Amino acid sequence: MSEENKFSFENKEYRQTYWHTCSHVLAQAMKRLHPDVKLAIGPSIDNGFYYDFDTPAPFTPEDLAALEGEMRKICKEKLKLERFELPRAEAVKFMEEKEEPYKVELINDLPEDAVISFYKQGDFTDLCAGPHLDSTGRIKGNAIKLTSATGAYWRGDSNRKMLQRIYGIAFPKKEELDAYLEQQAEALKRDHNKLGRDLEYFTTVDYIGQGLPILLPKGARVIQLLQRWVEDVEQKRGYLLTKTPLMAKRDLYRISGHWDHYLDGMFILGDPHDETKECFALRPMTCPFQYQVFLNRQRSYRELPMRLGETSTLFRNEDSGEMHGLIRVRQFTISEGHLILRPDQLEEEFKGCLDLAKYCLETVGMLDKCTFRFSQWNPANPNNKYEGTAEQWDHAQAAMKKILDDLGVNYEVGFDEAAFYGPKLDIQFHNVFGKEDTIVTIQIDMLLAEKFGMYYVDENGEKKLPYIIHRTSLGCYERTLAYLIETYAGALPTWMAPEQVRFLPVTDRAVDYCYELAHKLEANGYRATVDARNEKIGKKIREGQLEKIPYMLVVGDRDMENNTVSPRNRTEGDMGAMSFEAFEAILKDVVDSKAKK
Missing domain, CATH: 3.30.980.10 (Threonyl-trna Synthetase; Chain A, domain 2)
Incomplete structure (x- = not known):
């Protein structure tokens, strides 16, 4: 330099x-x-x-x-x-x-x-x-x-x-x-912690607790849509769906190592120091639970890779000073998965995990703002943060480096940022104020399989230890929703918008006609409502614009006579009168293509 x-x-x-x-x-x-x-x-x-x-x-x-x-x-x-x-x-x-x-x-x-x-x-x-x-x-x-x-x-x-x-x-x-302060003023307009509340995506309540947001109907609908979409995408890529408990006895976490390395970050049910009584903990991650699927019976090399996916609710005892809207929370839902594989499958499966994450982030419109961090261990291992030998870590990190370099991933190195059991690729995203958080991780684990006795039988009839990839495809859904609100200033793409179409009857005579058309859209899988209030049409349009509704359909007596609707797009404005079928075709194209508008 x-x-x-x-x-x-x-x-x-x-x-x-x-x-x-x-x-x-x-x-x-x-x-x-x-x-x-x-x-x-x-x-x-x-x-x-x-x-x-x-x-x-x-x-x-x-x-x-x-x-x-x-x-x-x-x-x-x-x-x-x-x-x-x-x-x-x-x-x-x-x-x-x-x-x-x-x-x-x-x-x-x-x-x-x-x-x-x-x-x-x-x-x-x-x-x-x-x-x-x-x-x-x-x-x-x-x-x-x-x-x-x-x-x-x-x-x-x-x-x-x-x-x-x-x-x-x-x-x-x-x-x-001056330029920075101007940018910050613009950021305030997009801050999900304000905009998400104003648009009624979520709220928080003091007597429920910090980091425990309430998802209101809009926010809950968006996260449901994202979860269903991710689960469908993963199924097409060979993932097996699991559903595992939200808590376990400390015995499980002792085997995995989380009890020794992550106890302060867990919510404990019982006295963790009293060995005479059962003690449980809410799960901060899903990996030791999903391993039980593999362990359910003896596995052959022919069954690998085994790709396990789950929409997991997790609990982490984050510091109260770190809480921030939907980005830093204590209970959250994540697109979590674990791949159990033979060593010779590592590079191909890692590539598949990265491709899946990039596809998901690109589809929701966030990939272009992401950066990549290769998170490595600290060989000095202060406070015994890491498990395994130096040889095991060198092997795991060399394998990940080769994969990332072969794939041409442009990454920074995060020293002392690895998980306690292995290195990881962190996909980072900056919020509107410039603060960086991890949104997706892909981790290589060469240690935990042995702890759980996760052997498979190879082609020679010998027992072998598999490698494990820990990964997410879209990460934490609450955090993703926060970033989506900020990325689109609340105007989420039509395919994921909680309300896609709002009918605005000009007269009372048009109300029933609007409901009839709204029901047709709903029957075809779209989300439509009718604003039947006795208000002036100008006020209804202004309110719809403030609520970022993708399409508002103004319907008057002439529309009823001609079997038409008059759509207004939130970005293009008045689209002119057209048949209901013509509008539905436009809506179908925008939604099916997952257009970013």
């Missing part, structure tokens, strides 16, 4: 360093204006930076404006950032003297052999591993914006204190900041 590109904002590493330094400038500004506020953590993130503070009252817009002003002053002061290290005892004493209890806790939680480093800028010093810019003068003060302040539990633990988190963004030029 050239020196010019190294310090370009297009370089992700430099961009993250820039934003990380901004978080320290924010913390310094906070301590200048509010010396009694306690500092927690302040990292860079995918889309800017934040800092968590312990303060008795939430921050107001006026507070954020004052902090921005102080940050600009610090940037003008061109303070040099100087790194230094301290032994653990001295580091603890240093932060105790500054009365920063959260920093003391962080130091005490570091590994024994950790290097404990600090960064000093003027009269402000913070615990930090870095890296940082060499001076606050590198930051353009007039291109900083503090965007919001929210609550966040310390270390994401709902049993710990609620802190105040301030988010910010910064760019090397003010014009770039």
Whole structure:
């Protein structure tokens, strides 16, 4: 990389360093204006930076404006950032003297052999591993914006204190900041968390709980349509449908390894530490359940690959601070599947899984916004996150790399992002605010078959261990619905729209005629309603446009006389009078082709 590109904002590493330094400038500004506020953590993130503070009252817009002003002053002061290290005892004493209890806790939680480093800028010093810019003068003060302040539990633990988190963004030029803020304003119009509620796709209720959305009739219908479509597509590709329990005894999760590696992310029914009583857990994944289908009887090599698919409801105890609309939830439904295969079938079956995922994402109109991440293990294996030997991991990752390279997949490497039992290909999608989430995964597993004794008999009559591919085809349906609402600004393609056609009778005399035609459409599998309210037709049309209805059919006395309808398309407007049969033919073509309109 050239020196010019190294310090370009297009370089992700430099961009993250820039934003990380901004978080320290924010913390310094906070301590200048509010010396009694306690500092927690302040990292860079995918889309800017934040800092968590312990303060008795939430921050107001006026507070954020004052902090921005102080940050600009610090940037003008061109303070040099100087790194230094301290032994653990001295580091603890240093932060105790500054009365920063959260920093003391962080130091005490570091590994024994950790290097404990600090960064000093003027009269402000913070615990930090870095890296940082060499001076606050590198930051353009007039291109900083503090965007919001929210609550966040310390270390994401709902049993710990609620802190105040301030988010910010910064760019090397003010014009770039202005363009970003304009883009964010447009994003707000598409934000599924607002638009999905306004259009009545889903809601949440405080006394039900965070991350447990209620799908309203529109949202439930879209997800049902997607599930049925995916199940039909998978059946055509040789998948066998399964239906497995939503919970199991801890014994199952002990065999799979989830009890050791994923316990904190599971909802436990009973005391997990009392071995004298049965203890159950809601399932966070389906794999150990689906394996029982293979294990139901002895299998021959001729039965492989065995492709198992299930529309699975899963439960994961996500941190409360991570909850966001339909994107981050604690109960969700997923197009989950597992392929049990011979080693010689691995490349072909992996290719089939990727082809299926790309087909599904392309059909719903999301593939062009996806990126690919090859998620690998960390050989240092901190906290015993991974199972298996280095040889097994090297073998699995080499196999996946060869497959991805042979297929020409353009991917980034995600270090330390693998599942505990194997590497994976993550298909990533960005929401309207730029935050990245995984929407589809395809994982190679060479470990769990042995744990469950999943042997097949080969052509020589010998028992062999199969490979397993864990995969999704469209991922989490709730998350997909959120992304679809944002992608199409609520105007979902006609084939998946919860309401495809709305009849608008101009007079009371036309109401029965509209119902007759609506019933004909319903009989042919379309979703049609009649707005028979005693309202002016202009108001009905405006409301239909706001609700993103694909087709509105205005029907008056002349239509009844001529056996016609007058369709209005949400994008093309008035389509002119035509026979009902002609309109239905247009509708059939749009729906059957799964057109993105």
